[in-house]
Amino acid sequence: MRIGIVNDSMIAREALRRVVASADGLEVAWTASDGEEGVERVKADRPDLVLMDLFMPRMDGVESTRRIMAEAPCPILVVTASVSGQVDKVYQAMGFGALDAVDTPVLMACGGCSGGGDLLRKIRTIAKLIGKCPPRCPSYSSLEDPPAGTSREPLLALGASTGGPFAVAEILKGLPDGWEVATVVVQHVDACFVAGLAGWLSDHSGRRVRLAAEGDRPEPGRTLLASTTGHMRLDESGRLRYSAEPRDACYRPSVDVLFHSLARHWPGPGAAALLTGMGRDGAEGLLALRRRGWATVAQDRGSSVVWGMPRAAVELGAAEVVAPLEEIAGVLAHGIRAGARAPGR
Template sequence: MKIAIANDVPMAAEALRRVVASTTEHQVLWIARTGLEAVQLCAANRPDLILMDLNMPELDGVEATRLIMEQSPCAILVVTGQPQYNVNQVFRALGAGALDVTATPVLQGGAGGDAQLLAKIHTIDKLIRHSGGNQAMQPKGVNGQPPVPAAIHTLVAIGASTGGPAAVAAMLAGWTAPPDCAIVVVQHIDQHFADNFAKWLGEQLAMPVRVIADGDDLQPGTVLIAKSNDHLTLDQNGRLGYDAAPRDYAYRPSVDVFFHCVAQHWRGAAIGVLLTGMGRDGAEGLLAMRRAGHATVAQDQASSAVYGMPRAAAELDAAQLVLPLDRIGALLRSTTGAKP
């Protein structure tokens, strides 16, 4: 991959350059010292991936990401010092179109940081090269159709990737789900940042938000967030869990895996929503939900940060409706009976 670096701190930029140069499959295309320079260089010589810092002169990483995704879109990985202390900026960058976030490795003695960064780069490389996607394996389950858990009649299953945090927050803002409705969000995000995502999202919404532990039951009136790099599953009893298989699937946690579980096991009403994201994850699962008789919706191109996953769903005729983000929120409220 051709990789660019946007970082105004010379030691940090050199540390990133050395990590990239340590591999044979990647090369550094250019290094920008300001956010504005990154936007300009990307327009002139677009890389496969940009390692984007958050705090830079002229334009910060959030605004640089937004402009690049508007003008010269490419994959962006936020690489910044102590991202856990910059939660708001991180999620603004993810909302603007960044794929993921990781900490900046140090110049000396940073083997652990180097490995983590290279793992992120490898995953993004895989997503870029295989954006057609591998069909997700359906998780194993027990046959039979047990009744829906008494307290919950409607399940809203949401899948999102690039630009997803901001899209989920905007879609669910301003209303509270009724007590017979559960909401599950599968967002492509590293497990180490899932708790921060839940906390951030909870600050945006009127509903309670929490991460999912293995073995949890669906919770009425609550937004539940997948928090593992393993895939989120739902069994015939409405119980949530995690499964490492399929291990070679680039999208983790996979929207497809969870949507297939809903199609296979959920016997109440369900609404599948596929939001902005790179690649094709979720399209096959949304189609399975539609074939199982559930309502299915995909975000439209104009309101998507990256029109990859929703486009794939539209091409498969998996989505009954393709709508802008604000209309999806209105549809959920009217369908579930939720009050604004």
């Protein structure tokens, strides 16, 4: 796996080089000392992964990520001095297509690197996403039993990955005034960043987004975000639960796991959207929801940072509508209203 390093600090570049060199199967393809040089390097010699700093002269990591994903798409991992201290910039970079973020390893007097293990774990996870995971992740069986219960409350479900924070915020912001529909969201993100993501989504959408706790019920007017590296699912009692299973799922938390559980257990009408992201997580779950009579939407190619997950949904026939990001909120709201008016399912 060839890795490019974009960082203006010579010491940081050396720390990253040592960590990469310490692992079998990894090699440094090149290094760049600022974001502008990083863009040019990627265009000239595209690596398997870019380790991107945030604060650099001439062009910072956010703009460099945006340019790379627009001009020469390539997996990007944000590596910066303090992820927790730069939450807003981290999520800006993720909105433009960065997959994840981790603190920069620190060179020690002995020659080792503190934090190198965390970086390697992130790299291994991304390696699965870009080719070491099977083309079709473990399939979740079609659920033929009808949903239990009699509630006719509607539900909105969103699933997203690469570039998802901006997409989710845009949809929440675009929902009608007075929106009082229960909403659940799965965004592929490391558990240590998810609390910051809830705050970021709240700030950028104007709607309060809170982390879904074990046992929470989706309720009108509440927006709940999956909050752990376990998979969030709805159980037969209508409560949200977290589980490590399926352990071999390529993505955590899995959109497919949530969508399939909603198809089985949510008795009312609903609308769901599968948004920008790498891979195909959520496509089969969206199909299960469509078969249950939900309104289903896939983000279109032009507005997606990576048209992987939505494309998989389109190929399966899971999406009733394929729409650009700016239209999705309206399509979902229409689908919810139409489902609520229907006499039955």
